[in-house]
């Protein structure tokens with residue numbers, strides 16, 4: 258598990274080899290195990306492996322540097338969130354998107370599939386392209402595909418931080 262966490266890297270160069278539906282479904286099945294606020298499972302997923310849809314999605318996603326063969330759009334069911342008593346823009350809904358994103362990326366990696374997060378995209382346009390159901394908001398795209406050589410690399414090479422850079426100990430009581 259720790260080895261998987263440490264070896265996962267964003268993949269921005271992908272081959273055009275299709276992803277078997279069963280693999281995509283396995284990744285989606287893993288996503289439902291992500292922890293959620295109040296165990297309410299308000300994340301929703303819109304998946305596509307259709308080349309035309311992915312091409313259109315790429316056109317409205319400046320942050321999508323790869324050409325994925327599949328995408329999982331992580332959405333939030335805002336209408337249901339409100340029914341459950343959450344504020345429509347509750348912080349925990351964004352946290353749920355993050356737990357789902359990490360789970361999808363790690364599940365893909367565990368299956369030997371490359372994954373790349375994208376948040377730089379037009380939510381309105383992506384909603385139309387993906388036909389996102391009413392009441393859901395698309396928040397985070399995970400591009401999926403088989404890793405290829407070359408292509409866009411790591412952002413800001415050599416900036417890998419240590420845990421000590423990121424952590425302070427809370428004072429003793």
Ligand SMILES: Cc1cc2nc3c(=O)[nH]c(=O)nc-3n(C[C@H](O)[C@H](O)[C@H](O)COP(=O)(O)O)c2cc1C
Pocket residue numbers: 265266267268269320321322373374375376377411412
């Ligand atoms: C919230 C969030 C948004 C991101 N948006 C993009 C994006 O739009 N395009 C992109 O290529 N990478 C995006 N990334 C990936 C980061 O750039 C990447 O995780 C970081 O450079 C570290 O690379 P690594 O995960 O391979 O260690 C995003 C990551 C996160 C967590």
